[in-house]
Amino acid sequence: MNLIEPHRFTPLEAGSPTSVTLPGLHRNTHVDVMRINTGLVLAHSHFSAATRHEGDIRRPEDQLILAFNLSGRMLLIDPQGAAHEISGGEGWIIRSGGRRLQRIVEKGDGCSNLVIALSVSRLPPALAESLEPLLPQAAPFRRLCLPVPGKSMLETLLDGRTDPAALLRKEGQCLALIGHALEEIAAAPDHGPATGDPGLLIARVTAFLSDNLANPITISGIAQEMGMSHVTLNQIYRAATGMTVFQHLRSLRLEAAERLIRHTDRSFTEIAGECGFSDASHLSNAFRKRHDMTASDWRRQVRKKT
Template identity: 60%
Template sequence: MIALDVCMNLIEPHRFTPVEAGTTATVTLPSLPRKTHVDVRRITAGLVLACSHFSKDMRQDDIVRRPAGDLLLTFNLSGRMQLVGHNGTAHEIGGGQAWIIRTGGKPLQRIVEKGEGCSNIVIALAMSRLDPALSDQFEKALPATRPLRRLRLPVPGRAELDMLLDERCGPAALLRKEGQCLALVGHALEELSACPGSSVVADHRTLLVSRITALLSERMADTITMPELERVAGMSHVTLNHVFRAETGMTVFERLRMLRIETAEQMIRHTDRSFTDIAATCGFADASHLSNAFRKRFGVTASEWRRRGNKNG
């Protein structure tokens, strides 16, 4: 546990960030409750993950200054805080919101009111790690006059957070965490690209459908619920299905069923894996369920389809 010395309420996170990958520093502030602390973990060179907890027992007012070359992606998990830029513009950061920040080496005032409290995670990425085109896009989208932007990117779910914040720090675990962090930054930059001139990044239908489709593809073997998709999309299932139907001609779960049967068809045609194995991989209850879906879609059994494929090959 590190007690951070604060000079005139100025906090410079890079001064207490661990140098070694996988190492975590827990930082507390003098005169504040121990409930107020920040866990800072170095994931790899140029990538830091911080999880902050601010007690509701008293008001906190700090000046935070980070290196000029950092990109910050912030997810507010609960409570709220206020961030005031160097130009005096105040931003209310509420629970369930995502924000992207260009530090520019300028100070930010952070205010957490008594009785409110706050919990958030911050991904700090050195912009030197970005492709020059992405770095240029980021700087244009977040000029010095407007260094903070709210995103529609949803806060990671409980399972995602548990994986991101677990105590594992071996090479494989750090690689996984790096991938998770970079994926979130990638989603944020996609949103900036979709609406480069907006002060609040608006919904982009093509981007949303692409993101949900990617999730469906990645989680094909799992049980996916509509409440989970509502959280990821940041909208009700009615609105989500409306957007999906307008873009693809089908609902979310109709698209999932199509993805499953299309993937199964490819595996049946091009592999010798058993139908039971294919069914499990593609999210069907069992081989019989796969067979019924296959006959309904293609008019023949899976076995016959495989025989035809072998003959054609």
Template identity: 70%
Template sequence: MNLIEPHRFTPFEAGATASVTLPGLHRSNRVDVLRIAPGLVLAHSHFSAAIRHDDDIRRPDDQVILAFNLSGRMLLIDHNGSSHKISDGQVWIIRSDGRRLQRIVEKGDGCSNLVVALTMSRLDPALAALLEQTLPDPVPLRRLRLPVPGRAELDALLDGRSDAAALLRKEGLCLALVGHAFEELATHPMSGVSADDRSLLVARITALLSERLSDTITMAELERVAAMSHVTLNLIFRAETGMTVFERLRMLRLEAAERMIRHTNRSFTEIAAKCGFSDASHLSNAFRKRFGVTASEWRRREG
């Protein structure tokens, strides 16, 4: 298995090109690379169907990659061991984070891809934050709904020209593709997380909240546990439960307090402390908002 680091054979100067043959393979297996501008690279890869390709790919940790499948198919295996099949004209966005991806192209399949690699520093901070929210660490790859560029667009990108005017034109085309990708991320922030994964995540976070009703829990802690931003976590929670994480926590605390009020003779001060309320008054006010009566009235009514 070869370790391939694309940045090592990417030309440094804008307008410079390179045609890189993969180690030990015929020239029909190659990557054609064009440095369009600082922080923006276009690559066209060709993998023959005559043999099986199995390589490790490692990119710099400050890149976001758009991969457009033009023909054939390949398998990418991320650092978590999850497999992602790229085929049938699909479009994928990838956060490199400096980690290895295993790329497999089976014999008989072959594969051709168009890749746009953009340095994160070129992104507006809001777009960088969106990328972190929608491609959290456990899920560094995500399939997009975008179409592969049309024939005319591909011809314009792959026409072999590298003069200043052509580079400006190609930069605009590539940035338009990147812009469409980010618009999709903003419109569909959760589509990269499956329904099963969402349900498991909500169950795991809910169990943690239930075990620590009396503790002070911060969103920063929950972000670390869930390995995603609070924005994405709240979007998932709202979709699954109809409430945010902390709305769910308040509900769990009230449910626990209601059970203790109904089934025990503990004081309201003790119940408040056990269930995460600052004092008995806080508990009573929360009870009134939720049930329409104070905690004392609820105990008398249920008793």
């Protein structure tokens, strides 16, 4: 049975992406891998549906794995013989401890996963110590409620850019996902995926909205990103914040516009477009509702005060 050790084909230099065709496997089975920094690796795996794939995989003892299923289905069997199906757009956090895991992808299924590997030694000591009770050796797999990253995040993570600013941005995106996963399992250490912590949901929705202020957004699209129905999303959101998702979005857009109006000389048309308003008139009307004055009057007033 083939043994694959991903660290052996991971580039040593940060920002050196490579595509690896795995030995003995179908030509359309490959892994696109990039080292973000010395302790953080991003990979996009592709397993062809044309044949059955079976083999063992072993990662360094120090690695913590966050895996998101993008398509198809993969079975991972841990050293205790328990089978874990990576499928359905689910996220998993795995602490293999350097032990072999058996991997099976059935013919006709195929599989594509986004994988983030982090060296535990790069975590703050208190957080690293908490991994043993959260992901003990006897149960190193946890299925997450954390949804697969949305299209916009996947596109930026997998855009192939390797300049220093892009690597810093990718590092932040990967660490944010790992942080959300650890928060989730810490919130429900004994009960599998946490479903009842509204704080995590609010944080994820807020981050998504902030990243997409200028883009067309629908409640169904946000709900899909969060892995729930739009009715459930709005119910939880209103109970936790007193606002619907779109009321919060309007508030975030206005706050972003306020910062640009206060600190730049950009035109109201430019600011409106960047912050998700249809035009300068729409922006000015929003200012009038919040501040009882137009955006231009508000700019003059804050400039006088400073």
